[in-house]
């Protein structure tokens with residue numbers, strides 16, 4: 109079996125060595141321009157079209173959870189990957205725990221009013237503030253899939269009212285589930301902290317806009333852990349100015365790296381990280397990919413296949 113590997117920034121030698129060890133007998137090589145030798149599987153992130161085009165592959169594995177960049181490239185270059193070749197993505201493989209850490213630490217930061225105390229500190233003001241009632245600190249998770257469900261699990265022990273919104277109804281313990289466009293207004297009503305973990309699709313681009321924000325509780329918070337295109341940044345800034353939103357924690361942006369002149373950098377109530385909420389953990393990802401390839405070779409059922417029509 110031949111496997112080709114391409115990632116613009118990973119430690120490719122480590123991946124090739126570890127994957128080879130996990131799949132004895134497989135020949136794993138780094139794909140380089142001009143390599144047209146046969147391959148059975150391809151592992152990719154931001155692949156050049158010529159890497160995949162015209163190959164008789166058994167499957168392609170995306171080296172991340174979101175496949176929006178691969179699917180948008182496919183839209184522009186449908187010849188890159190035949191419809192019949194399945195595309196897989198990473199399901200959790202260590203990203204769930206990272207999202208849990210990120211979400212829980214920031215929710216607690218806001219709940220304990222550390223943002224307010226930080227602002228008071230700037231003015232050397234000693235001023236104990238009233239606690240927020242826990243039962244009114246409702247947390248809503250947009251996108252209740254692999255990562256969204258992990259985040260609800262980590263938040264559950266803290267006792268906040270929890271709700272999620274997804275395409276189909278979920279039954280996660282202690283979480284009120286809302287499904288579909290028609291239930292979005294109900295989901296938003298009273299939501300104090302909105303955590304976004306939706307995939308980037310034609311239906312979700314720009315979903316966090318002024319209309320959506322206006323339906324949330326006053327003095328609410330936004331945490332965007334999914335993709336920058338979900339948020340209309342001008343509407344976010346306007347909501348921060350009007351006071352409708354008290355703060356935002358952003359990991360992803362409409363343009364990455366975020367240009368130095370973007371107003372988000374300077375905003376005192378916007379906290380930011382540079383798209384690191386959950387990164388691909390090589391050992392876990394290799395374990396999943398090796399296991400899935402072995403199962404595919406034996407004709408067994410596998411998980412993680414992307415529905416290209418649905419867009420995630």
Ligand SMILES: NC(=O)C1=CN([C@@H]2O[C@H](COP(=O)(O)OP(=O)(O)OC[C@H]3O[C@@H](n4cnc5c(N)ncnc54)[C@H](O)[C@@H]3O)[C@@H](O)[C@H]2O)C=CC1
Nearest residue numbers: 173174251252253254255256274275307311333334385386
């Ligand atoms: N910031 C970061 O470091 C990272 C960001 N991500 C982002 O997180 C996203 C989510 O990842 P997973 O949980 O693994 O995806 P998933 O596919 O398991 O879950 C997606 C959820 O969104 C819901 N959904 C999709 N379209 C919808 C619609 N139109 N209306 C209502 N609900 C809809 C689905 O029902 C599902 O509950 C990825 O697509 C990626 O963009 C993923 C990893 C790291």
Ligand SMILES: O=C(O)C(=O)CO
Nearest residue numbers: 172173174386387388
């Ligand atoms: O896996 C993904 O989709 C990511 O965004 C990784 O940072």
